[in-house]
Amino acid sequence: MQASEPPAPDMNEVVGRDDLLLLTLDTLRHDVAVELAAAGRLPNLTAHLPGGTWEKRHAPGNFTYASHQAMFAGFLPTPAAPGPHPRLFAGRFAGSETTAGRTFVFDTPDLVTALAGHGYRTVCVGGVGFFNKQGALGNVLPGLFQESHWAPEFSVASPTSFEAQVACAERIVAGLPAEQRLFLFLNASALHQPNWFHLPGATREAGDGPETHAAALEYIDRHIGRLFAAMRSRRRCFAIVCSDHGTAYGDDGYTGHRLGHESVWTVPYAHFFLEPSA
Numbered sequence: 001m002q003a004s005e006p007p008a009p010d011m012n013e014v015v016g017r018d019d020l021l022l023l024t025l026d027t028l029r030h031d032v033a034v035e036l037a038a039a040g041r042l043p044n045l046t047a048h049l050p051g052g053t054w055e056k057r058h059a060p061g062n063f064t065y066a067s068h069q070a071m072f073a074g075f076l077p078t079p080a081a082p083g084p085h086p087r088l089f090a091g092r093f094a095g096s097e098t099t100a101g102r103t104f105v106f107d108t109p110d111l112v113t114a115l116a117g118h119g120y121r122t123v124c125v126g127g128v129g130f131f132n133k134q135g136a137l138g139n140v141l142p143g144l145f146q147e148s149h150w151a152p153e154f155s156v157a158s159p160t161s162f163e164a165q166v167a168c169a170e171r172i173v174a175g176l177p178a179e180q181r182l183f184l185f186l187n188a189s190a191l192h193q194p195n196w197f198h199l200p201g202a203t204r205e206a207g208d209g210p211e212t213h214a215a216a217l218e219y220i221d222r223h224i225g226r227l228f229a230a231m232r233s234r235r236r237c238f239a240i241v242c243s244d245h246g247t248a249y250g251d252d253g254y255t256g257h258r259l260g261h262e263s264v265w266t267v268p269y270a271h272f273f274l275e276p277s278a
C-alpha cells in the first residue's frame with residue numbers, strides 16, 4: 001500500500017450503519033487541487049482531508065458519463081501507483097483481483113441499487129448536463145436513484161450553483177425520518193467550464209484557465225461546510241470527495257476533456273468520516 005493511501009475502512013461495517021456521501025467535484029484538476037490545499041486556500045476541505053492533502057488517483061473515465069457509470073458500478077478512481085488496490089465497493093464478479101475482505105460486495109448491477117436494497121434512501125443532486133433530466137440521456141444517471149433533483153441554478157452556467165445544490169441537500173436531509181439511512185450523491189458543476197465568473201475581475205472574453213478553475217474550487221470550499229454539517233447532523237457519515245476527470249487548458253496543445261492527457265486522467269481523491277455533530 002502506498003504511504004499516501006489512507007487505510008480503508010471495512011465497508012461491510014460502514015454500509016447499513018452510516019450515512020454515505022459521494023461528492024464529485026466535476027472536472028477538478030489534481031494539480032490545482034493539491035496546489036490550493038498546500039497554499040492554505042481550501043481551509044474547509046483540508047480540515048477533513050487525511051494528512052491535509054489530496055490523494056493522487058487515476059480517473060475511471062475521461063468525461064462525466066463514462067466516469068460516473070464506472071463509479072456507480074464500484075470503480076472509484078484508482079490510486080496512481082502500481083496495484084492491485086482493493087476497492088471499497090464491488091459488484092460480485094468472478095476473478096476480481098480488487099475485491100478484498102473490507103470490500104462491500106453487491107449482486108445488483110450498480111452500487112446505487114445495492115444501497116437501496118440495504119435500506120438507504122438514494123438521492124441524486126445533479127449538476128452538469130448528464131444529470132439535467134432533460135432528454136433521455138440526461139435521465140440515465142439520475143434514473144439510478146430513488147429521488148433526483150436538478151434545476152437550472154445547479155448548472156454549469158450558474159455562478160451560485162454550489163450554494164443552490166447545498167441548499168437542496170439541506171432540504172433533503174431535513175425531510176428524512178431520523179432512522180432513515182441516506183446515500184447522497186452530489187455532482188458539483190462549478191469547476192466545469194464556464195468557470196471564469198468565479199474569479200473577480202475575469203471576463204467572458206478572457207475565458208477559463210487554471211486561475212479561474214482555482215477560484216471555482218475556492219468558491220466550493222467556502223460553502224462545503226454547510227454540506228458536511230447537514231450530512232453529519234443525524235449520524236456518522238462516510239464521505240468520498242473526488243473529481244470524475246480533469247481538464248486541459250492548453251496543456252501540450254489540448255483543451256477540454258474526453259481525451260487521454262495527464263491533466264484529464266489524474267484526479268484528486270479523498271475519503272473520510274464526518275463524525276456526528278450531536
Ligand SMILES: [Zn+2]
Nearest residue numbers: 026027064244
Ligand atoms: Zn465531468
